[in-house]
Amino acid sequence: MSPRGLRPRLLVAFVLVTVLGAAAVAWSGAGSASTALVTSAQQRLTETVAAQIAAVAPELATPPDQSALERLRAAVGNNTLVVYQDMQSADGSVSALVTDALRSAVRDQKRLVAQRITAEGKPWLLLGTPVMITALDGARTPSGIEVYAARDLTAVEQEIDDMTGSAILTAALALPLAVVLALLAARSVLRPVRDLRDTARRLAAGDLDARSQPQGADELADLTVTINEMARSVQTSMAAMRRMQADARRFAADVSHELRTPLSTLTAVVEVLAMTADGMEPDARESAELAITETRRLVRLVEDLMEVSRFDAGTAQSRMEEVDVTRAVHDCLRARNWLGVVGLVAPGAVSARLDRRRLDVIVANLVGNALRHGAPPVRVDVSASGEQVRVAVTDNGPGLPEHVLPHVFDRFYKADAARTRTPGSGLGLAIALENARLHGGTLTAENIDGGGARFVLLLPRDAEVR
Structure with missing residues (x-):
C-alpha cells in the first residue's frame, strides 16, 4: 500500500533517491575498483611469469631434456606445468586446472594467454605461453616448450568482497542521513502547504478574513497569492450578496407590514361586498366574486410573505x-x-x-x-x-x-x-x-x-x- 499524505510520500521519495543514489555511486565505485584490482593483479602476475621464463629460456638446449624442463618449472615457481612433446614437469594440481581451451589458444596465438577460472571453490588465474627461440637475425620461432602457471586469486577476491561490503555499508550509513535531510526538506516544503490548508479551513468555516503570508518567490508563493486574491474576491462577493439579501428581506418585511393595514380595510369591505353579492346583477356579482377571491388570495400571500420574512430574519417564535x-x-x-x-x-x-x-x-x-x-x-x-x-x-x-x-x-x-x-x-x-x-x-x-x-x-x- 502506497503511503498516504504529501509528507510521507515526500519523505519516502527523498530517502529512496538519496539511498539509491548513494548505493549506485558506491556500487559503481566498488565495481570500478574491483575491475582495476583484478586487471592490476593479472598484469603483475603475467609480467612476473614472463620475466621468470625469460631469465631461464636462453640457457635451455633445444631439444630440451627432462632436467631442462625441471629447471624451467622451478624457475617459474609453484603450480607450474612445463610441456615439451611427450615430456612434462608439473608441480601441484596445475595439470588438472589447465583447460583444453587455454592449450589451443597458446598453440594458435603463439603468445602469452591469460584465463580466469573457478575450481574447487577458489578463483584462479591461468597463464599459458610458448617459449620462443630468437635467431641471430632477430626472428622468433616456437621452441615447442609450453609453460602453464596457475596463480591463486583468493586474496584479490577477498579485497573485492571487502570493497563490496564497504559499498553496502556506505549505502546503509546514508539512510539515517537521508531521513534527517528528508525531514528538514519536508518541513521546509510543507510549512507553506500547512498554512494554506489552515487558511482554506478558516475560509470554509466562514472566516473570510483569513489570509496566508507568501514566503519566497516559488510556485507555493504564487499559489498563496492566488488563494489570497480568491479569498478577497469571495469576501467582496459575499458581502455584496449579504447586503442584497438583507435588502430583499427588509423590503419583503416592510412591504408586507405596510400592506397589512390597507388589506385589513379592504378585507372588511370585501366581506361586506360578499354579503350583498346575491342581490347584484349577474355581471356585477361575477366581478364582486372575483374581487373577493383575489383579495383573499392577496391576504394569504401577504401573510405568507410576513412569515417567510420572519424565518429569514431569524425572529420566528415557537411555543412548545x-x-x-x-x-x-x-x-x-x-x-x-x-x-x-x-x-x-x-x-x-x-x-x-x-x-x-x-x-x-x-x-x-x-x-x-x-x-x-x-x-x-x-x-x-x-x-x-x-x-x-x-x-x-x-x-x-x-x-x-x-x-x-x-x-x-x-x-x-x-x-x-x-x-x-x-x-x-x-x-x-x-x-x-x-x-x-x-x-x-x-x-x-x-x-x-x-x-x-x-x-x-x-x-x-x-x-x-x-
Missing part, C-alpha cells in the same frame, strides 16, 4: 407544548372540511413536544398541495418510532416529474411555466419546510410506485426551540 399529533392532524382536517376527502391513518394517540400552530400549518400546506395538484384518494399517515414522529401525506396523482423534485420546496417555484396563477401563494411548501427545520425535523418529497407523490415529515418527539 405536549401535543397529541393524531388529534392535531384530525383537527387540522376538520377545520378545513377535509375529513370527507382525506383519509387519516393513525395507531392512536401519538404524543410529542411541538408547536401545535406550526404543525397545523405544515399539515395544511401538505394536504392542500396534494388536493390541488394530486388526485384522490389523499391519505395522511401518522406514526411514531423511537424518538421521532412521522407524518406522511400521500396522493394518487401522476407524481412529481424528476426535474421538479429538487425544486419542490423552492419559493414561488412553478413546475409548469404556463400555470401563471394558482389558488395558493407559491410559498406553502417552503413555509412547511422552514417550520419543520424550526423543530429540528426534516421534510422530504418522493414518488411512490404505481403513481402519486408522498411528502414525509419527521419531527423529534422532544423538539427544542431553534
Whole structure:
C-alpha cells in the first residue's frame, strides 16, 4: 500500500533517491575498483611469469631434456606445468586446472594467454605461453616448450568482497542521513502547504478574513497569492450578496407590514361586498366574486410573505407544548372540511413536544398541495418510532416529474411555466419546510410506485426551540 499524505510520500521519495543514489555511486565505485584490482593483479602476475621464463629460456638446449624442463618449472615457481612433446614437469594440481581451451589458444596465438577460472571453490588465474627461440637475425620461432602457471586469486577476491561490503555499508550509513535531510526538506516544503490548508479551513468555516503570508518567490508563493486574491474576491462577493439579501428581506418585511393595514380595510369591505353579492346583477356579482377571491388570495400571500420574512430574519417564535399529533392532524382536517376527502391513518394517540400552530400549518400546506395538484384518494399517515414522529401525506396523482423534485420546496417555484396563477401563494411548501427545520425535523418529497407523490415529515418527539 502506497503511503498516504504529501509528507510521507515526500519523505519516502527523498530517502529512496538519496539511498539509491548513494548505493549506485558506491556500487559503481566498488565495481570500478574491483575491475582495476583484478586487471592490476593479472598484469603483475603475467609480467612476473614472463620475466621468470625469460631469465631461464636462453640457457635451455633445444631439444630440451627432462632436467631442462625441471629447471624451467622451478624457475617459474609453484603450480607450474612445463610441456615439451611427450615430456612434462608439473608441480601441484596445475595439470588438472589447465583447460583444453587455454592449450589451443597458446598453440594458435603463439603468445602469452591469460584465463580466469573457478575450481574447487577458489578463483584462479591461468597463464599459458610458448617459449620462443630468437635467431641471430632477430626472428622468433616456437621452441615447442609450453609453460602453464596457475596463480591463486583468493586474496584479490577477498579485497573485492571487502570493497563490496564497504559499498553496502556506505549505502546503509546514508539512510539515517537521508531521513534527517528528508525531514528538514519536508518541513521546509510543507510549512507553506500547512498554512494554506489552515487558511482554506478558516475560509470554509466562514472566516473570510483569513489570509496566508507568501514566503519566497516559488510556485507555493504564487499559489498563496492566488488563494489570497480568491479569498478577497469571495469576501467582496459575499458581502455584496449579504447586503442584497438583507435588502430583499427588509423590503419583503416592510412591504408586507405596510400592506397589512390597507388589506385589513379592504378585507372588511370585501366581506361586506360578499354579503350583498346575491342581490347584484349577474355581471356585477361575477366581478364582486372575483374581487373577493383575489383579495383573499392577496391576504394569504401577504401573510405568507410576513412569515417567510420572519424565518429569514431569524425572529420566528415557537411555543412548545405536549401535543397529541393524531388529534392535531384530525383537527387540522376538520377545520378545513377535509375529513370527507382525506383519509387519516393513525395507531392512536401519538404524543410529542411541538408547536401545535406550526404543525397545523405544515399539515395544511401538505394536504392542500396534494388536493390541488394530486388526485384522490389523499391519505395522511401518522406514526411514531423511537424518538421521532412521522407524518406522511400521500396522493394518487401522476407524481412529481424528476426535474421538479429538487425544486419542490423552492419559493414561488412553478413546475409548469404556463400555470401563471394558482389558488395558493407559491410559498406553502417552503413555509412547511422552514417550520419543520424550526423543530429540528426534516421534510422530504418522493414518488411512490404505481403513481402519486408522498411528502414525509419527521419531527423529534422532544423538539427544542431553534
